[in-house]
Amino acid sequence: MRSSDRPLIVDVEASGFGSASYPIEIGLALDEGLKYCTLVQPAPGWTHWDDEAQKVHRIPRDVLETYGRPCREIAEMLNELLATRTVYTDGWVVDKPWLTTLFYAARTEMRFHVSPLEMILSEPQMERWHGEKDRVLASMDLSRHRASHDAWIIQETYMRTRALADSQPGLRTS
Numbered sequence: 001m002r003s004s005d006r007p008l009i010v011d012v013e014a015s016g017f018g019s020a021s022y023p024i025e026i027g028l029a030l031d032e033g034l035k036y037c038t039l040v041q042p043a044p045g046w047t048h049w050d051d052e053a054q055k056v057h058r059i060p061r062d063v064l065e066t067y068g069r070p071c072r073e074i075a076e077m078l079n080e081l082l083a084t085r086t087v088y089t090d091g092w093v094v095d096k097p098w099l100t101t102l103f104y105a106a107r108t109e110m111r112f113h114v115s116p117l118e119m120i121l122s123e124p125q126m127e128r129w130h131g132e133k134d135r136v137l138a139s140m141d142l143s144r145h146r147a148s149h150d151a152w153i154i155q156e157t158y159m160r161t162r163a164l165a166d167s168q169p170g171l172r173t174s
Contacts, residue, residue: 006031007120007158008087011150012098013057015042016050022105023098024064025057026074027147028081029155036081037148041068043105075106082112090154092116117154124165125158132164133157 006029013025022043028036042064049061078099089095096114103110121129136156140149 006033006155007117008082008085009117009151009155009158010087010089010095010099010114011091011147011154012089012095013059013147014053014094014098015046015061016048016053017094018048018050020048021050021053021098022046022048023102024059024068025147026078026099026102027149027151028078028087029148029151030081033152035148035152036077037146038074038077039064039068040074040102041065041070043071046105071102071106072108075103075108075110079108079111084111086113086115088115088117088120088154090117117158121158121161122165125161128161128164129157132160136160 008031009029011027012023013027014021015024023040024042025037025039030036039059042061054060092114099110099114118126133153136153140153
C-alpha cells in the first residue's frame with residue numbers, strides 16, 4: 001500500500017456472535033471515499049438467528065430473505081471490486097470466517113486477501129485510535145447502523161490517525 005492510499009476496509013454484520021452464525025450484510029470502504037453495501041440472502045442451511053445480534057444490526061431475517069442478494073452474486077461482486085488486493089478489517093477473527101462462509105456457500109474462490117487492520121497500524125496510530133474514532137463518530141449523523149458506515153468509520157479513523165502520527169510523531173496520548 002502506498003502511503004497516500006486509503007486502505008480498503010471491510011465490515012461484516014452477522015446473524016449472531018458464535019460459530020453457527022453467518023454473514024447478513026457486507027460493507028466496504030473503497031478508494032476515494034466510495035462505499036459498497038449489500039444485504040446477504042441466507043443460503044440454504046443458514047438457520048441460526050440471535051435476537052441479541054439483531055438488536056445491534058437491526059436487520060430482521062425476513063428483510064434478508066426479501067431484499068438480500070444471493071451469495072454467488074455478492075462473491076462475484078466482491079471479487080470484481082477487490083480483485084487481488086488486500087482488504088483490512090478491525091474484526092479479522094470474525095469477519096474473515098464470515099467471508100469464508102459466504103464464498104463457500106457461493107462455491108466461488110476468494111480472489112482477494114483479508115488482513116487484520118493491526119497489520120498496517122503504526123504504534124502512534126494505535127495510541128490515538130480510540131480518541132480519534134470517537135471524534136469521527138461524533139461528527140457523523142447516522143440514522144441507522146450499516147456495515148458500509150462501519151467500514152468508512154474505520155477507514156476515516158485510519159486516515160486521521162495516520163495524519164496525526166505523521167504530523168506529530170513525538171506526541172503520546174493515553
